[in-house]
Amino acid sequence: MNRVGEGTALTAVGLGKRYRRRRGHVLRDCSFRLPTGRICALVGPNGAGKSTLLQLAAGLIRPTEGTLTVLGTSPAAARERFAYVGQGKPLPPQLTVAATLRLGAELNRARWDGPAAERIAYGHPTPQGPRDGALDPTARIRSLSGGQRTRVALALAFGKRPELMLLDEPMADLDPLARRELLGALLGEAAEHGTTIVMSSHVVAELEGVCDHLLLMGGGRIRLGGDPEELLAAHTLVTGPARDLTGHTVVESRDTGRQLTALIRPGGPLSDDWQTAAPTLEELLLAHLRDPKAPDLFTEDTAAGEEKGEREAEKTEAAGETGEDQENEENARA
Numbered sequence: 124m125n126r127v128g129e130g131t132a133l134t135a136v137g138l139g140k141r142y143r144r145r146r147g148h149v150l151r152d153c154s155f156r157l158p159t160g161r162i163c164a165l166v167g168p169n170g171a172g173k174s175t176l177l178q179l180a181a182g183l184i185r186p187t188e189g190t191l192t193v194l195g196t197s198p199a200a201a202r203e204r205f206a207y208v209g210q211g212k213p214l215p216p217q218l219t220v221a222a223t224l225r226l227g228a229e230l231n232r233a234r235w236d237g238p239a240a241e242r243i244a245y246g247h248p249t250p251q252g253p254r255d256g257a258l259d260p261t262a263r264i265r266s267l268s269g270g271q272r273t274r275v276a277l278a279l280a281f282g283k284r285p286e287l288m289l290l291d292e293p294m295a296d297l298d299p300l301a302r303r304e305l306l307g308a309l310l311g312e313a314a315e316h317g318t319t320i321v322m323s324s325h326v327v328a329e330l331e332g333v334c335d336h337l338l339l340m341g342g343g344r345i346r347l348g349g350d351p352e353e354l355l356a357a358h359t360l361v362t363g364p365a366r367d368l369t370g371h372t373v374v375e376s377r378d379t380g381r382q383l384t385a386l387i388r389p390g391g392p393l394s395d396d397w398q399t400a401a402p403t404l405e406e407l408l409l410a411h412l413r414d415p416k417a418p419d420l421f422t423e424d425t426a427a428g429e430e431k432g433e434r435e436a437e438k439t440e441a442a443g444e445t446g447e448d449q450e451n452e453e454n455a456r457a
């Protein structure tokens with residue numbers, strides 16, 4: 124359901140991506156809309172194209188087909204308004220943490236929020252002194268652990284005070300306390316400033332209760348898109364002796380001979396023979412991942428087809444972005 128004053132953070136229309144040295148498409152004909160102000164989990168198996176989608180949104184690579192509009196414009200035009208933290212996290216190895224944050228301030232003079240960056244990097248000191256995991260401002264980047272570098276990269280992202288954060292597995296190398304702290308900071312950021320957050324992750328359980336939007340990728344496309352609660356509400360786990368599920372959309376079913384267990388999207392009332400239960404988010408995602416043929420589902424406000432006028436404008440604007448020089452750009456960045 125659309126919320127009052129809500130805009131669009133990302134719109135993909137017929138988005139496709141093929142890498143030159145790889146057979147077949149990584150993404151094919153993806154269309155979806157992500158409203159602003161959402162904390163969106165981007166999930167899917169290894170190689171599903173999550174990093175590719177985030178890199179397309181960050182303007183680091185270009186689509187082979189279709190368009191991806193960021194904050195209503197092209198990724199290049201929106202560059203100042205979003206922050207991207209990729210898995211590689213390139214940071215200047217010779218600089219100290221404090222100098223890296225000063226560089227961030229220098230590069231983002233118009234919007235820099237120093238206290239926000241410092242909160243992520245150094246945290247709030249406890250009465251006993253600096254909190255565990257807080258970075259030493261005089262430490263050089265090259266001497267930091269993977270998780271500590273992630274913290275610097277996230278501090279730069281928060282300092283930029285972006286409208287949109289694109290985070291590629293931001294929690295992968297953080298310890299459990301740091302993960303919790305980061306999730307709290309992301310929630311606070313979204314609540315206070317209306318920041319849209321898109322983060323890829325493999326840890327579904329960690330995302331429950333944090334994310335209010337979900338994009339499930341698989342088979343080169345977006346399989347599920349929307350508010351997790353709405354997506355869950357559209358599904359029911361059923362168990363029973365009956366075999367006939369005509370009239371319902373079956374996502375996955377297992378037949379032991381004596382009884383059938385299935386995850387379905389009910390198309391009408393269920394007969395009394397069935398025992399029913401609400402699936403968990405993990406059950407919903409796993410069922411879709413196990414069965415690549417399960418039909419895709421988008422909640423009402425996330426199907427890109429809604430905004431025809433906007434789409435036409437986006438196509439025109441972004442048309443210049445889908446150039447033939449895409450591989451040159453990728454090579455240059457590599």
Ligand SMILES: Nc1ncnc2c1ncn2[C@@H]1O[C@H](COP(=O)(O)OP(=O)(O)OP(=O)(O)O)[C@@H](O)[C@H]1O
Pocket residue numbers: 142143144145149167168169170171172173174175176
């Ligand atoms: N620069 C590239 N050149 C060729 N193929 C690539 C390139 N980058 C990614 N790929 C391929 O595209 C597919 C999608 O990769 P991507 O990194 O986007 O997936 P992912 O969902 O982020 O995976 P993971 O969960 O393992 O991080 C993979 O098969 C990968 O090998």
